[in-house]
Amino acid sequence: MSTPNPTQADHGTTAPRAFIAPAQLMNWNDLPREKMRPGIERAGFGGDHVLCQFAWVQPGATLRPHSHDFDQLVVVVEGECIFHVGGVPHACRPGSLLRVPPHTEHYIEVVGDKPVFEIDLFAPVREDYAHLMDHQREPAA
Template sequence: MLQAMAPPTFRFLAVPYNANAARRHHITRPKRRATNWAAYDKALHRLMPGHEPRPHSHVHEQIVLILAGTIRFHVNGEQHLVGPNGLLAIPPSAEHWGEAVSDEPVPSLDIFTPKRPEYL
């Protein structure tokens, strides 16, 4: 179950995070705080195998939680392989795209800030 939390603080680098690995290495979780979700857009996406990736960028910070499958993200020339429960932070204006590596669809929960007008 997802809970409302303040967005993680990143130094605007693409940072892969794996919840399972964090548990194995006893990484402590940050304190939970409520946040004003009015400042964010949330979207469920599904990247299909064979999808033709299209590099793009936007002024929004994007946080991606991979729900199933495996995806290879390209962010500012770096590659990140992200699997189930993996988290990736994409900084504003970073050129990025993703390609499904697995033979199954890759659903993700994407959070954008500030709000995206095209999602209204």
């Protein structure tokens, strides 16, 4: 049974999501990927109230400073990069954990010639990224 997400004052309303089962097991290597822009692919996995975005960022990928109205937690799994957050560079390597505060401009810059694989956590689910979980939904009856 799906529970609707509450309205978020600074994030908009999210629609109820219907998932296949109370628990789901998948491998991030098997998730359908979406090309975000040149040099960046992403995939998603989540539930009614949280989204895990998996991002593969190539050296030389286009930098795009941006901000949003919610926290973003970042886990660097592979590669080295600099996360620029609020004008401050943060050198990251595998195992690095970073919190990007709301309303703070940020972007990733790959260091060296190896791609970066990182995981972003968003709660509540970003409405503009919710489609990344479509592969988890129950088929229409």
